[in-house]
Amino acid sequence: MPADELTPESFRQRPDVVRAVENPRSPRSVLNYMRGCDTAKPEIRDSLNQDETVRPLMMIWFQSGRALDAFCQPFAPVVRELKSDPPSLTGEEWNSLEGKAAKVLLADQLSRSCFRGCAEAFSYDPIARRAGDTQPRSHHRMARKTGHDQGRQWPRIHQ
Numbered sequence: 774m775p776a777d778e779l780t781p782e783s784f785r786q787r788p789d790v791v792r793a794v795e796n797p798r799s800p801r802s803v804l805n806y807m808r809g810c811d812t813a814k815p816e817i818r819d820s821l822n823q824d825e826t827v828r829p830l831m832m833i834w835f836q837s838g839r840a841l842d843a844f845c846q847p848f849a850p851v852v853r854e855l856k857s858d859p860p861s862l863t864g865e866e867w868n869s870l871e872g873k874a875a876k877v878l879l880a881d882q883l884s885r886s887c888f889r890g891c892a893e894a895f896s897y898d899p900i901a902r903r904a905g906d907t908q909p910r911s912h913h914r915m916a917r918k919t920g921h922d923q924g925r926q927w928p929r930i931h932q
Contacts, residue, residue: 779829781840784809797847798854800866800875806845807878809833812871834882842886849887852879855900877904 784790793806804812811817820826827845833841852859855876866872880901888894 779833781833781837784833784841785844786832788875794844794847798851800869800872803848803875803878803883804853804871807834807882832847839889842889845883845886848879848883852884852887852897855880855897877901882905 787809788811789805789811793802796802797806801813808821809829810821812821848912851862862876867876880897884897885894
């Protein structure tokens with residue numbers, strides 16, 4: 774299916790998205806879910822720097838409303854782990870560039886879908902800001918490695 778025909782229903786059926794929802798507690802799953810593909814493959818990551826690949830994903834995330842809220846619920850416990858004391862999303866995998874990007878996506882994007890309509894949806898903003906504040910120094914390396922580089926500055930999150 775061409776990327777420009779991406780709908781919430783077709784997104785839910787993508788094999789890499791299904792696998793991500795089945796194993797939500799890994800940075801790779803978070804990245805694959807948000808990008809709708811296997812971000813471990815260099816050729817796939819490279820395609821995420823092209824407007825024709827990214828544009829349909831932007832439509833999914835910013836115009837599908839509640840269409841994916843129930844589907845992404847397996848990520849809700851992982852989002853809540855962002856507030857664990859002591860921290861539980863640690864170790865080499867979560868402390869890597871991809872792990873840090875995954876934490877930003879959990880706090881800034883998936884929290885909105887997992888907890889839509891509740892104050893909890895926005896309670897992760899300080900975590901996203903703290904994680905985002907460290908990103909400009911390593912933006913280029915992270916963007917290339919995770920497929921988030923579109924020639925833009927790392928966004929300042931919810932200032």
